[in-house]
Amino acid sequence: MNTPFNFHLTKFSNEAEILRSEVREFLIDALKDIPKETRAETWYGADENFSKKVGEKGWIGLNWPKEFGGAGRTSMERYVILEEMLTAGAPVGAHWISDRQSGPLIIRYGTEKHQKELLPGILKGESYFCIGMSEPDSGSDLAALRTKAEKKDNVYIVNGTKLWTSGAHRCQYMIACFRTSQEEDRHGGLSQFIVDLSLPGVTIRPIIDLAGRHHFNEVIFEDTEVPADMLIGTEGNGWNQVTAELALERSGPERYLSSYILLQELVNEFSSRNDDEGVTEIGRQMAHLTTLRQMSVSVAGMLDEGANPALEASVVKDLGAVFEQDLPNIAHRLMGLEPDANGSDFQRYLAILTQISPSFSLRGGTREILRGIIARGLGLR
Amino acid sequence: MLNETSQLLSDSVERIFSDHVTKECIINSEKGEWPKDLWDEIVNNGLNLVLVPEELGGVGGSWFDAGILFKAIGKYQAPIPLAENITAGHLLSMGSIQLPENSIVTILNGDFSIKDNKFSGISKRTPYGSSATHGVALITNKNSSKIILIPIPKGSISNDKNLALESRSTIDFHDVEIIGSSEVEFSSDYIFKIGALMRSCQIAGGLEFLLEQSVQYANDRIQFGRPIAKFQAIQQELAVLATHAAASGVAADYACLSMEDGCEDLAIASAKSRVDDAVSICASIAHQVHGAIGFTYEHGLHFATRRLWSWRAEYGAGSYWAKFLGEKAVASGAKKFWPSITNGKI
Numbered sequence: 108m109n110t111p112f113n114f115h116l117t118k119f120s121n122e123a124e125i126l127r128s129e130v131r132e133f134l135i136d137a138l139k140d141i142p143k144e145t146r147a148e149t150w151y152g153a154d155e156n157f158s159k160k161v162g163e164k165g166w167i168g169l170n171w172p173k174e175f176g177g178a179g180r181t182s183m184e185r186y187v188i189l190e191e192m193l194t195a196g197a198p199v200g201a202h203w204i205s206d207r208q209s210g211p212l213i214i215r216y217g218t219e220k221h222q223k224e225l226l227p228g229i230l231k232g233e234s235y236f237c238i239g240m241s242e243p244d245s246g247s248d249l250a251a252l253r254t255k256a257e258k259k260d261n262v263y264i265v266n267g268t269k270l271w272t273s274g275a276h277r278c279q280y281m282i283a284c285f286r287t288s289q290e291e292d293r294h295g296g297l298s299q300f301i302v303d304l305s306l307p308g309v310t311i312r313p314i315i316d317l318a319g320r321h322h323f324n325e326v327i328f329e330d331t332e333v334p335a336d337m338l339i340g341t342e343g344n345g346w347n348q349v350t351a352e353l354a355l356e357r358s359g360p361e362r363y364l365s366s367y368i369l370l371q372e373l374v375n376e377f378s379s380r381n382d383d384e385g386v387t388e389i390g391r392q393m394a395h396l397t398t399l400r401q402m403s404v405s406v407a408g409m410l411d412e413g414a415n416p417a418l419e420a421s422v423v424k425d426l427g428a429v430f431e432q433d434l435p436n437i438a439h440r441l442m443g444l445e446p447d448a449n450g451s452d453f454q455r456y457l458a459i460l461t462q463i464s465p466s467f468s469l470r471g472g473t474r475e476i477l478r479g480i481i482a483r484g485l486g487l488r
Numbered sequence: 489m490l491n492e493t494s495q496l497l498s499d500s501v502e503r504i505f506s507d508h509v510t511k512e513c514i515i516n517s518e519k520g521e522w523p524k525d526l527w528d529e530i531v532n533n534g535l536n537l538v539l540v541p542e543e544l545g546g547v548g549g550s551w552f553d554a555g556i557l558f559k560a561i562g563k564y565q566a567p568i569p570l571a572e573n574i575t576a577g578h579l580l581s582m583g584s585i586q587l588p589e590n591s592i593v594t595i596l597n598g599d600f601s602i603k604d605n606k607f608s609g610i611s612k613r614t615p616y617g618s619s620a621t622h623g624v625a626l627i628t629n630k631n632s633s634k635i636i637l638i639p640i641p642k643g644s645i646s647n648d649k650n651l652a653l654e655s656r657s658t659i660d661f662h663d664v665e666i667i668g669s670s671e672v673e674f675s676s677d678y679i680f681k682i683g684a685l686m687r688s689c690q691i692a693g694g695l696e697f698l699l700e701q702s703v704q705y706a707n708d709r710i711q712f713g714r715p716i717a718k719f720q721a722i723q724q725e726l727a728v729l730a731t732h733a734a735a736s737g738v739a740a741d742y743a744c745l746s747m748e749d750g751c752e753d754l755a756i757a758s759a760k761s762r763v764d765d766a767v768s769i770c771a772s773i774a775h776q777v778h779g780a781i782g783f784t785y786e787h788g789l790h791f792a793t794r795r796l797w798s799w800r801a802e803y804g805a806g807s808y809w810a811k812f813l814g815e816k817a818v819a820s821g822a823k824k825f826w827p828s829i830t831n832g833k834i
Contacts, residue, residue: 111730112730112734112737114734114737114741116738116742127830190830194826370825371825371826372822374821374825377814377818378819378822385814386811386814386815386817387810387811387814388810388814389813389814390757390761390809390811390813390814390815390817391761391765391806391807391810391813391814393754393758393814393817393829394739394757394758394759394765394810394813396829397754397755397758397762398739398742398759398762400829401738401741401742402735405738419734422730422731422734422735425727426735477727478724478727478728479723479724479727481727481730481731482723482724482726482727484730485699486703487717487723487726488717488718488723
């Protein structure tokens with residue numbers, strides 16, 4: 108057996124490094140008034156005004172083809188924007204999903220009508236999408252989803268519930284996976300739709316998370332009439348489309364940088380102390396960060412080459428989640444400070460990241476699912 | 489996707505090692521026998537000269553090419569000082585000194601002095617000192633560094649071994665005639681850094697071996713009426729092993745590539761620290777999956793794990809390099825932290 112992974116390293120171009128300076132410059136001003144908690148949340152933090160400014164810069168859809176209004180630049184260049192925004196604590200949450208996966212999905216599977224009507228709003232940072240996959244009885248086992256879309260004349264009538272829908276309350280659209288028929292193959296009979304969330308029969312209810320934030324939602328469909336031409340891709344091909352979408356969801360820098368701010372704050376704290384244990388632990392985490400970054404960048408490079416790095420993306424996401432989940436515990440061990448929402452900057456960062464860190468190995472595929480994918484790649488299943 | 493030279497080197501080393509580095513070869517070497525056939529094959533194919541420029545009779549390869557060979561040493565547990573000879577070739581070439589014919593070179597570790605063109609000092613834990621014909625040392629004074637080539641006098645060696653039973657000798661040099669000497673622009677810790685790079689790559693290769701062996705064993709071993717690979721508990725463990733082996737390969741590659749832009753502290757220190765963490769996790773999982781059989785001398789798993797446990801401590805353990813990184817980071821301050829990661833420079 109040869110190793111099933113193929114991480115060949117890629118360097119950023121000069122153009123990408125020029126773009127990096129521009130992004131850093133832009134963020135100094137754009138982040139002036141963003142509160143600490145929001146900055147610690149990175150892509151959980153949403154600010155529509157900020158998203159519009161990013162759109163004005165032309166930094167949404169950076170790697171989309173020009174014919175669709177994108178900048179036609181590389182995945183590597185897009186990567187630079189993402190990692191600079193995340194490490195600076197930019198509130199990118201509003202446009203994050205539409206830039207990362209909804210737009211690319213519409214470009215790949217959408218009709219000309221979808222593309223003309225929906226892409227410009229995404230590019231401007233004004234139109235936001237959420238992902239309608241999970242349901243009450245369908246978490247890791249996505250194929251168990253039950254929300255039905257039944258065709259009647261020129262509409263599909265939708266009944267069922269989507270759960271854990273991040274940001275649905277501030278999105279105009281959901282790209283949802285519904286069951287359009289009952290097939291023997293449980294992966295069959297699924298189809299994707301673009302659902303306008305302002306349609307009659309759609310109810311969005313908040314689910315408050317353990318940190319007291321409204322991030323998740325429950326989205327209920329009761330005889331919702333979705334126009335038939337809002338089906339995206341091919342009826343019954345939902346499983347394949349969703350799988351392709353998940354590959355985009357698993358490889359980015361957001362999969363290891365969520366707690367980055369704590370490491371930077373530790374560097375700050377230990378600059379004025381004489382503490383070998385702390386300094387050594389900081390260095391150890393730097394080594395992990397440096398390596399994860401090279402792995403993640405390598406996946407972006409493979410995307411530019413047209414390869415399918417789905418397996419490599421799972422490796423990065425699993426290692427990345429462990430790294431970003433470890434950091435709050437390491438920060439606790441080294442500093443011994445109480446996480447306190449009203450305390451010092453460090454305590455506030457620690458408060459938010461300690462609480463949201465359990466989600467890092469749940470969102471976008473649980474640790475166990477990812478390791479199952481890796482095991483399959485190793486020929487064990 | 490490798491370029492032509494890299495592919496050729498990779499194919500040659502895989503062929504030579506899979507032909508020659510048998511279990512018998514490793515066992516004999518542990519007993520102190522020099523694997524002459526294996527070494528001759530390496531030298532005949534010029535693999536020891538990968539970092540020597542073509543004009544000096546070498547291959548003119550890159551550090552990435554050298555990394556391919558370093559990793560192969562770990563993957564096959566080849567009991568020869570190939571990594572040390574490749575590095576010696578680089579060090580001597582930088583001083584325009586030719587490698588002597590039919591030499592087996594090692595890298596000397598210690599404080600040395602030169603008086604009247606005679607070399608003195610004690611080299612400790614010298615890799616393959618028992619077989620080496622020549623040694624390379626770096627002597628640094630305030631203003632200059634010199635790369636030195638000297639013969640290893642018989643009778644000056646006291647042999648010792650590391651955990652993997654690789655020769656790690658103490659050599660006492662007393663007024664030994666210098667064969668080659670040249671001014672170079674290396675920092676005093678240059679050899680130590682390159683040593684960390686070599687061992688990081690070797691470890692990455694060793695972890696690849698652990699992964700392959702463990703997957704193979706899990707697919708072959710039947711318990712409860714099926715291969716143990718079919719149990720989720722085993723699958724999840726092996727997936728973890730795979731992620732750390734993959735990370736180590738990337739950390740090692742990054743360190744090699746950084747050598748092309750000058751010897752970069754960040755990449756090398758990160759590599760040694762990262763692979764050290766990986767060894768703890770991967771060796772534990774590999775032995776757990778293999779069960780009792782992997783704990784026997786008869787089974788070959790320990791040829792890799794004993795090397796990994798030795799190598800992770802050589803040329804600075806992970807904790808040494810982590811402290812090195814951490815000290816630089818806190819000295820530069822939080823504002824420069826992220827830019828140092830993106831620049832690859834600390």
